[in-house]
Amino acid sequence: MNLFLSDPDFKMDVLREVGNIGAGHAATALSQLLGKPVDMKVPTVSFLPFEDIAERLGGVETVVVAIFLRVEGDAPGNMFFILKREPARRLLQGLPCLEAAGSEDYSELELSALNEIGNILAGSYLSSLADFTGLHMSPTVPAIAVDMAGAILNYGLLQFGTMGDDALLIDTAFLEGPNQMEGHFFLIPDPESFEKLFSALGVPL
Amino acid sequence: MTEDVLIKVGMADLNIAACGAVLRTMGLGSCVGLTLYDPLINLGGMAHIMLPSSEIARDGHLNAAKYADTAIPALLKLMTNHGAAASRLAAKLAGGAQMFALASGGDSMRIGPRNVEAVKLALEKFGIPIAAEDTGGRYGRTVELDTGSGVYSIRSVQYGVKEI
Numbered sequence: 001m002n003l004f005l006s007d008p009d010f011k012m013d014v015l016r017e018v019g020n021i022g023a024g025h026a027a028t029a030l031s032q033l034l035g036k037p038v039d040m041k042v043p044t045v046s047f048l049p050f051e052d053i054a055e056r057l058g059g060v061e062t063v064v065v066a067i068f069l070r071v072e073g074d075a076p077g078n079m080f081f082i083l084k085r086e087p088a089r090r091l092l093q094g095l096p097c098l099e100a101a102g103s104e105d106y107s108e109l110e111l112s113a114l115n116e117i118g119n120i121l122a123g124s125y126l127s128s129l130a131d132f133t134g135l136h137m138s139p140t141v142p143a144i145a146v147d148m149a150g151a152i153l154n155y156g157l158l159q160f161g162t163m164g165d166d167a168l169l170i171d172t173a174f175l176e177g178p179n180q181m182e183g184h185f186f187l188i189p190d191p192e193s194f195e196k197l198f199s200a201l202g203v204p205l
Numbered sequence: 206m207t208e209d210v211l212i213k214v215g216m217a218d219l220n221i222a223a224c225g226a227v228l229r230t231m232g233l234g235s236c237v238g239l240t241l242y243d244p245l246i247n248l249g250g251m252a253h254i255m256l257p258s259s260e261i262a263r264d265g266h267l268n269a270a271k272y273a274d275t276a277i278p279a280l281l282k283l284m285t286n287h288g289a290a291a292s293r294l295a296a297k298l299a300g301g302a303q304m305f306a307l308a309s310g311g312d313s314m315r316i317g318p319r320n321v322e323a324v325k326l327a328l329e330k331f332g333i334p335i336a337a338e339d340t341g342g343r344y345g346r347t348v349e350l351d352t353g354s355g356v357y358s359i360r361s362v363q364y365g366v367k368e369i
Contacts, residue, residue, distance in 0.1 A: 050216045060232035061347060063362055068305045143305035147362055150232020151345020154216070154255070155304050158235070158316055162261045165217060165268060 003194050003205065004047075012045045014203050015170055019043030021132050022125035023172035023185050029124040030174065033117065034094045043172040049165055050157050051150075056171060057082060057184065060150030065106075067118025068155065069142045071126060074135040075196045077189035078156035079125070081118040082149075087182055088114060094176075106146065115144040125185065133200040159190045168194070214238075217271035219252035219280050221287060225353035233300035235317035237273070237324050237340070238348040240297045241280060241333065242355040243289040249352035250284045252276040256316070257323035273323035281331060295336040296328050297357040297369060299348050302341060317341065337369035 004011055020043050031038040054060045065088040067081045083091065092110050106114070119142045130137045145152055160167040167188055174183040189197065198205055210226035216236065222228050228251040230238050237254045252270050259272040269275040285291060301321035321340045328335060339346070339359050347360045358368045 054232065145304050145343070147234075147304065148232045148345035148347065150216075151234030151302070152304055154232070154234035154236055155316075158256065161217070161255050161271065162263050165271075 003198070007204075011198065011203060014198065014201055015045045015168075016043050018129060018132075018197065018201075019045065019170040019172050019185075019187065022129045022187065023174075025128035026121040026125040026172075026185060027174060029120055030117070030176075033120065034091075034176070035096070036094070036176065039175045041173040041175065043170055045168070045170050047166045047168050050153075050160075050167060053157070053167065053169055053186075054149040054153050056169075057149040057153075058084070060148060062149045063147065064149045064152065065114060065144070065146050066149075066152045067115055067122070067142050067144050068152070069118070069122050069139040071137055071139060071187075071189075073130075073137040075133070075137060075189060075193035075200075077187060077193050078159070079122050079139065079188070080152070080156055080184070080186040081121055082152075082184045082186060083114075084182065085146075087176075090176075091117065091183075111144055111146075115142050118142050118144065121185070125187075133197060135196060135200050153186075156186065156188045160188070163191050214251045214253050216253050217255045217268055219250065219270040219276055219283070221248060221250040221280075221283055222350075222352050223248045223287070225351070228350045228352065229348070231347045233346045233348060234302055234304045235300070235320060237298055237300040237317075237320045238346070239276070239280070239324055240348075240350045240357055241284060241289075241294045242297070242336075242350070242352070243284065243293045244295075244355055245290070245293055246288055247352050247355075248284060248287060248289050249350045249355065250280045250289075251348075251350055252280050254320060254324060257319045273320060273327050277324070277327040277331060277333075281333075291331070291333070294333050296333050297337045297350070298324055298335065299339045299346050299357065299359045299369075302345065303343055304345065306343065339367060339369055 170187040214230040269279040301317040
């Protein structure tokens with residue numbers, strides 16, 4: 001993208017900070033929900049070929065639980081909260097109000113609970129981002145799917161599909177204590193949104 | 206000829222193989238895995254199509270394999286260059302799922318069905334019959350075309366393996 005021709009390192013840093021602030025708030029929300037500490041890794045920001053994005057989750061065919069929201073408003077984009085099956089199971093077991101079954105499949109109630117967790121986390125991610133940038137950003141009602149990572153991520157990349165074969169991904173991983181519960185927050189802003197994000201943050205284009 | 210040769214077709218990519226080699230593309234969501242097969246010379250082709258129409262392309266250099274309307278002529282040309290006859294070709298397709306059911310859908314949310322429609326339209330334009338399809342639904346698919354037999358096998362998390 002032409003936008004990244006001048007001073008790309010600084011711009012990547014700014015986006016990393018965007019991920020940091022958003023995911024920081026989301027991690028706090030998750031920690032309150034679970035009643036225990038949740039750590040997060042330093043966000044990574046990268047231009048990746050479509051195929052490689054799924055590699056972040058262990059490969060195109062890895063089965064993941066994904067909660068997807070479309071970000072609407074001034075800087076539209078796609079957002080995913082993605083967990084592998086094991087951590088998703090542990091996350092459910094950590095909820096005080098839910099009797100999580102040990103089976104492979106998820107019950108309606110479990111899927112609904114995961115969906116709501118995704119909703120809460122994405123909401124706190126986006127509202128902190130909206131505060132920070134002064135841009136209007138609101139999430140759509142979330143949708144959940146349990147399927148191959150490649151098939152799921154296809155969806156978030158369509159806006160980039162018309163521009164090229166790479167997408168810019170802001171990825172933040174979560175860890176929950178010794179359990180190593182690993183979840184990923186993927187924010188994939190639409191190509192047109194970067195200009196808005198940068199000008200809202202006073203980054204010279 | 207060589208057995209057990211596996212050729213991977215990436216996202217927005219196309220390729221051909223012959224004589225028992227297997228063409229595979231993984232993790233089809235709303236994308237369509239289109240195959241063309243010439244049974245006389247056991248030549249198969251596969252395209253992993255991501256979007257319906259190249260009219261919306263904004264990238265400088267067009268990746269023909271990405272769009273339904275450009276991938277089919279490109280694959281057809283590649284196959285006829287390798288000895289296939291357009292009159293012998295039949296298509297099989299899979300994918301085009303709608304992975305998420307969002308209440309506030311817009312057109313981009315219906316991309317799977319739109320991809321399938323666009324692929325069918327392009328096949329009709331070139332007079333290629335559709336031998337079989339496994340499209341739609343709400344799940345991802347990994348697909349393999351066996352160029353020895355023309356069998357198209359489709360694997361999904363929920364439903365296991367299905368051959369068409």
